[in-house]
Amino acid sequence: MPEAALTGLGSRRRSRRLFAAGVVLVGALALVALAAPWLTAYDPDAIVVASYHGPLGPGGAHPLGTDTLGRDVWARLAHGARTSLFVGGLAMVVSFAIGMTVGLAAGYFGGLVDAGLMWLVDLVLTMPSLLLLIVLATIFPPSILTIPLVIGAIGWTTFARTVRGDVLSLRERDYVQAALALGASDARIILRHLLPGVLPGAVVLAALRMSGAIVVDAGLSYLGLGVPLPTPSWGRMVSDAQTYIAVAPWLVVAPGVAIALAVIGFNLIGYGLIDLIGERRT
Amino acid sequence: MIGYVVRRVLRAITTLLGTTLIIFVLVRVVPADPAVTIAGPKADPETLAAIRKDLGLDDPVAVQYGRYLARLAHADLGRSYMTGRRVADVIAERVPATALLAATSLAIGFFFGLALGIATAARRGSLIDVAVLLGTLIGLSIPGFWLGNVLIYEFSYRLKLLPLGGYGTWRHLILPATTLAIGEFLFYTRFVHTNVGGTLASDYIRTARAKGAPPARIYFVHALRNALIPIVTVLGLDIADLMSGVVLTETVFNWPGLGRLAVQAVFGLDIPLVAGTVLFAGVLVLVANLVVDLLYGTIDPRVQRA
Numbered sequence: 001m002p003e004a005a006l007t008g009l010g011s012r013r014r015s016r017r018l019f020a021a022g023v024v025l026v027g028a029l030a031l032v033a034l035a036a037p038w039l040t041a042y043d044p045d046a047i048v049v050a051s052y053h054g055p056l057g058p059g060g061a062h063p064l065g066t067d068t069l070g071r072d073v074w075a076r077l078a079h080g081a082r083t084s085l086f087v088g089g090l091a092m093v094v095s096f097a098i099g100m101t102v103g104l105a106a107g108y109f110g111g112l113v114d115a116g117l118m119w120l121v122d123l124v125l126t127m128p129s130l131l132l133l134i135v136l137a138t139i140f141p142p143s144i145l146t147i148p149l150v151i152g153a154i155g156w157t158t159f160a161r162t163v164r165g166d167v168l169s170l171r172e173r174d175y176v177q178a179a180l181a182l183g184a185s186d187a188r189i190i191l192r193h194l195l196p197g198v199l200p201g202a203v204v205l206a207a208l209r210m211s212g213a214i215v216v217d218a219g220l221s222y223l224g225l226g227v228p229l230p231t232p233s234w235g236r237m238v239s240d241a242q243t244y245i246a247v248a249p250w251l252v253v254a255p256g257v258a259i260a261l262a263v264i265g266f267n268l269i270g271y272g273l274i275d276l277i278g279e280r281r282t
Numbered sequence: 283m284i285g286y287v288v289r290r291v292l293r294a295i296t297t298l299l300g301t302t303l304i305i306f307v308l309v310r311v312v313p314a315d316p317a318v319t320i321a322g323p324k325a326d327p328e329t330l331a332a333i334r335k336d337l338g339l340d341d342p343v344a345v346q347y348g349r350y351l352a353r354l355a356h357a358d359l360g361r362s363y364m365t366g367r368r369v370a371d372v373i374a375e376r377v378p379a380t381a382l383l384a385a386t387s388l389a390i391g392f393f394f395g396l397a398l399g400i401a402t403a404a405r406r407g408s409l410i411d412v413a414v415l416l417g418t419l420i421g422l423s424i425p426g427f428w429l430g431n432v433l434i435y436e437f438s439y440r441l442k443l444l445p446l447g448g449y450g451t452w453r454h455l456i457l458p459a460t461t462l463a464i465g466e467f468l469f470y471t472r473f474v475h476t477n478v479g480g481t482l483a484s485d486y487i488r489t490a491r492a493k494g495a496p497p498a499r500i501y502f503v504h505a506l507r508n509a510l511i512p513i514v515t516v517l518g519l520d521i522a523d524l525m526s527g528v529v530l531t532e533t534v535f536n537w538p539g540l541g542r543l544a545v546q547a548v549f550g551l552d553i554p555l556v557a558g559t560v561l562f563a564g565v566l567v568l569v570a571n572l573v574v575d576l577l578y579g580t581i582d583p584r585v586q587r588a
Contacts, residue, residue, distance in 0.1 A: 014412070122293070123300040125519070126571065128563045130526030131544055135308050135556055138548050215425055219530050222427050223545055235427075242431050242534075246439045256428035263423035271419065 012275055019272025022207075025265030033081035042072035073237075073254050080232040080255065084214050084262060087148045087227065091213035094152025096206055099159020104190050104198070106160065107167025118164070121157045129154050130219060137225040144227050147220065151213050159205050166198040173197075200277040207270030211263040218259050234259050283579060290575045294568050301564045302354060306347050309557045359561070360554035364547075369558035373540065379449055380539030384528050386459045391466025392517070398467075399474025400501065406479050418472035422465065426527055430461040430534035447536035458535040462527050466520075473516055477509040511582050518574030522567045 066072055106117040132154055140146040170176055176193050184193075220226040221235025229236070234255040241251035317333040318325065334340055338349060353360070359369035402414050437457060438446045445454050481487065482505050490500050529541030536542070540559055547555035 119293075119296065119300070122297050123304065125522060126297055126301060126564055126567050127304070127560070128522050128525035128529075128567060130529050131560045131563055134529070134544060134548050135560060138551070138556070139308065211423070218425055219427060219526075222425075222530065223533060225548070235425075238425075238428055238431065242434075245431060245435045249435055252428070252431050252435070256425065256432070259425050259428065260420075260423045263425075264420055267419055267423060 015272045015275035018268045019276060022265050022268025022270075022272055025261060026269060029081055029262055029265060030085065032078050033085050040072060040075040040078055042075040073251065076232040076237060077234070077254055077258055080234045080237065080258065081262075083144070083227055083231055083233045084217060084259070086144065087151070087217045088210050088214040088262075088266075090145075090148035091151035091155060091217070092206055092210045094149055095156040095159060095209050095213075096202065097156075098153070099156035099205075100163055100195075100198075100202060102156065102160040103163025104167060104194060107164040107171070108186070108190055108194060114164070117160070121160050124154060124157050127154075130216070133216065133220060134223070134225060137220060142220075142225060142228050144231060147217065147227050148213070151216050151220075155209055155213060155216070158209070159202060162201050162205055163198045166201050167194055170194055170197045200273075204270050204273045204277060207266050207273060211266035211270070214259065214262050214266070286579050287576060290572060290579075294572045298565065298568055301561065301568070302351060303347070305557050305561050305564075306350055309553050310343070310346075354561075359558035362547075362555045363552045364550045364555070369554050372543065372555065373558055373562050376538060376540045376543050379537060380528055380532070380541065382455065383458055383462065383531070383537060383539060384524055386455060387462035387527075388466055388520075388524060390459065391463040392470050394463075395467045395470025396474050396513075398471045400478055400506065402471075402475050403478035403505075404482055406483065411475075411479075414471060414475050418468045418475075421468040422472075426461055426465055427530040427534050429464065430458065430531055433457050433461060434534075447534070449536075449538050454535075454537075458531050458537050461534070462524075462531050465527065466524070469520075470513075474509070474513060477512050478505050481505045481509045507581075511578070514574055514577055514581060518571045521570040525563050525567065 102117050102121070106114040133150060136150045136153075137147070140150060170193075176189065179189050179193050217226060217233070218235035218238075221233040222239045224236075224239065226235055227233050237255035238252055241248065241255070245252050317330040317337070317339070338346060341349075357370055359373070361367065362369055362372055365372070398414075402410050405411050434446055434457065437444045444457055447458075448454050478501075482500075487500060487504055490504050495504070525541070528539065529544060531537065532539045532541035533545060540563065544556060544559040544563075546552075547559060
């Protein structure tokens with residue numbers, strides 16, 4: 001679903017509350033990721049109970065139970081937060097950088113540059129992103145760096161479109177026209193006059209892109225094409241657990257809830273910002 | 283109108299060419315030697331050289347791309363390395379399963395989303411509004427592949443009502459289609475809710491109300507017609523995303539469609555099969571977008587002049 005097409009949450013007061021909830025969620029998640037080694041007594045890769053007992057249910061020394069290999073689920077989940085946030089964050093930064101550059105150039109220079117760049121946007125939008133990612137994941141051996149780069153290299157189109165649209169309307173504003181008339185250089189107009197104007201819109205998209213990238217990363221890991229083992233990742237935890245779903249359903253529940261919470265957090269921030277920024281602008 | 287149609291078709295064709303170029307380039311940089319994939323790692327250098335010559339891998343890149351295009355024009359997507367069968371045949375076999383799953387889910391999700399979105403659109407600022415926004419926000423954050431597993435646990439393991447996965451009867455279709463349809467449903471509910479809601483708040487609707495137009499007319503003739511433009515746009519964009527959802531859902535439910543084919547081909551380093559599947563999916567999205575563009579011109583005649 002093209003989720004960037006969804007708009008804000010309605011009233012401003014409501015947006016402020018939901019935005020705050022998003023900040024709290026993401027903050028908690030970031031805290032878990034940063035403090036992971038201190039939040040659990042176990043190494044995420046260590047086999048902490050003899051596996052022939054089978055996976056242990058939640059409770060006691062293992063708040064979320066242990067998995068089929070006898071590893072502590074909470075330890076893997078907490079360390080998985082690091083993987084997810086890192087992959088999502090880097091992917092978002094890559095998309096942000098490419099999308100900003102393309103959008104600013106297309107909107108400002110117009111003409112052939114615009115036509116060419118927008119053709120490229122159409123092209124990337126046409127390719128089913130997960131299939132393209134699967135192909136790219138086979139070309140570049142998956143690692144903690146290539147996965148976010150590849151996800152980022154595909155997810156920039158919404159940035160480019162939005163930024164281009166904003167630039168087109170900003171160009172007509174008096175202060176930009178004045179700068180043009182004064183003979184300011186292209187670089188100066190883009191960086192000093194246009195960039196600050198397109199940033200609010202781009203920040204909203206950045207939050208939404210972050211949640212998008214986390215979902216894509218989880219999907220790739222689920223297919224076995226994500227960050228390779230032994231790095232703990234939430235998507236991989238789901239696919240590892242699904243064979244044992246009848247005997248150990250908690251193994252599937254925990255990573256799924258983690259993914260959903262991360263995505264909800266960033267979406268709340270993003271959709272909340274749409275209304276907060278939008279109302280300030282008008 | 284004719285000029286508009288020609289422009290759209292031309293754009294679709296250039297995008298198609300771009301798609302083939304991207305796939306061609308990607309396939310060439312895959313770090314697996316096709317000759318080794320075919321002949322096996324123990325093949326002697328002469329055999330490998332012969333296979334390379336046979337496949338034309340020694341020719342200049344431009345020649346190879348030209349040959350690739352010429353073959354595509356004859357619907358020749360090459361042969362699968364894994365099975366030696368024609369890629370076009372393999373894909374054709376898998377299309378019905380994917381089409382069934384995708385079409386069912388999209389139709390159900392879109393229809394119910396449209397209905398609930400319209401039904402709740404007039405309730406802006408009410409508790410229903412909050413429920414729709416929060417519910418869809420949370421629901422859309424749940425990854426489909428995870429939801430699929432939860433459904434399997436509940437309906438296949440615990441209640442033993444439906445098969446775990448696989449393909450064949452309508453009972454096999456229920457869980458995968460539900461998994462995909464829930465996401466689509468939530469998305470369209472929210473999208474239609476906000477868009478029709480926004481339209482209902484505009485001046486010309488107030489005018490229509492003041493004139494005493496019946497509510498049904500206000501909804502379906504005035505509001506929906508205008509909200510239809512963004513809805514149709516999003517429907518076009520959604521086709522590409524639906525394909526991504528299909529890949530994951532097919533994997534969860536062992537559904538023998540294009541998505542699982544692509545994943546299997548990637549793991550088997552079966553390059554022609556990967557390239558063929560991605561190209562086919564790309565063409566599908568292109569055609570869907572072209573249809574949307576043309577619909578657009580009909581729904582909103584102003585677009586034709588743009």
